[in-house]
Amino acid sequence: MTATRARLGGLSIFTRSLLVLLAGLVIAQMVAFGLIYSFGAPRPDFxxxxxxxxxxxxxxxxxxxxxxxxxxxxxxxxxxxxxxxxxxxxxxxxxxxxxxxxxxxxxxxxxxxxxxxxxxxxxxxxxxxxxxxxxxxxxxxxxxxxxxxxxxxxxxxxxxxAPWQKRLILWLSLSALAMVPLAWWFARAITKPMLSFAEAADRIGADPSAPSVPESGPAELRSTAQALNRMQGRLADYVAERTAMIGAIAHDLRTPLARIAFRIETAPDPMREKVQSDIEQMRAMIAATIGFVKSTARSDERKPVDLRLLLGRLVAQEQEVGRPVTMHGEGPLMISGDALALARLFQNLIDNGIAYGGAVAISAAHEAGGVAVLVQDDGPGMAPDFIARAFVPFERGDPSRSRETGGLGLGLSIARTIAEDHGGTIALANRSVGGLEVRCVFPAA
Known part of the structure; x- marks a missing residue:
């Protein structure tokens, strides 16, 4: 029975449709022959x-x-x-x-x-x-x-x-009723693998490290799933190769920077101070780049994480050092993920909110099968045309600001990478009362 079902499941959509049409025709004819044999020819009224x-x-x-x-x-x-x-x-x-x-x-x-x-x-x-x-x-x-x-x-x-018309209606009704189970089975057999395929493809879009699309169902879907899995593998190899290359370049730049810093010690004071400032800025950029590369190295470890508890610890640490960070909401909010990576995500958002908004308010709650976290600040917000580019690596809203007044444009990029790695989304929006709102949504565990 299992082998027969597997053979039928491997048929193409064209073959399945043809078989269902033929089966429907046979059923309708069987019903018609049965009624004709049971009732006989209609007698005219006279x-x-x-x-x-x-x-x-x-x-x-x-x-x-x-x-x-x-x-x-x-x-x-x-x-x-x-x-x-x-x-x-x-x-x-x-x-x-x-x-x-x-x-x-x-x-x-x-x-x-x-x-x-x-x-x-x-x-x-x-x-x-x-x-x-x-x-x-x-x-x-x-x-x-x-x-x-x-x-x-x-x-x-x-x-x-007339009696013969009633018999004809009975014939058509019974034929239609006999076709209902076959039509239901056909629709389910066609749509179930398609829905599974769509869900798996959506998981890959949200989390590139998600399991591959199951190569099952009709022949057309199996071919599509195989092509999508090959594409996923090629993209993963491409991203890993480029990320490793960037990390290696950033790491190797530390050595010549160290030599430059050593040799500049004998230079005159005005020149040495300027060069040392440039070296420190380059070191900060290299450190941020390496941090960004590490954030894209996804961990396969996934454990239940209580976002409420994780955010509570971050808020308590911020309050201990006197930073104006508050949190609202009660009750556990369980998701599946890497607690260290999630902590880094929200720490980046808190740091941005403090740097540009002065104060940060966090709220978290369940939402339509997921968990939503809002990080709001009281700052000036962002220009509408910059919101769409804010997640691009090294993109800064104020290119003229120095390292002391602003970061290198990697905080939001790292946050988005971590959110997508957990199958979530992150979005920015200006608040009507002023300030910026960052909205993170994760699938519930």
């Missing part, structure tokens, strides 16, 4: 001359397929509309009732509307007979005079749905 005579003569007879409506009136019925009369038929009815022709009336519609009638296709002037017995497929009005009053028998109005 009334015999003998049935009219038995009804008017009040004679015992078997239940009629189309019972006649009997009424009594003081005057005989009159011919109107599409009704016509035939003297031979009237005389035949009078003989069967054993009364004079003057005491009998017989009107009928000559047309045969029934598509299933064995007499369909006759000319209007032909009289329908079966074994010399007149039969009437449409409206019939017959009457006999008895004791000065007229007994009238006429066919009832045609129903909205």
């Amino acid at each position: 009334t015999r001359m003998s049935e009219i005579a038995d009804t008017l003569g009040d004679r015992p007879h078997d239940p009629l397929p189309r019972p006649l409506i009997v009424t009594r009136a003081a005057v005989p019925p009159v011919r109107n509309g599409a009704l016509t009369a035939d003297p031979a038929f009237t005389a035949m009815l009078a003989r069967r009732l054993e009364v004079p022709t003057t005491r009998v009336r017989l009107f009928f519609e000559p047309e045969q509307h029934s598509a299933f009638s064995p007499f369909a296709g006759r000319r209007r002037d032909e009289k329908p007979r079966r074994k010399r017995e007149p039969i009437f497929f449409d409206r019939v009005v017959a009457a006999i005079e008895q004791d000065g009053r007229w007994t009238i028998a006429e066919t009832p109005p045609p129903p909205m749905l």
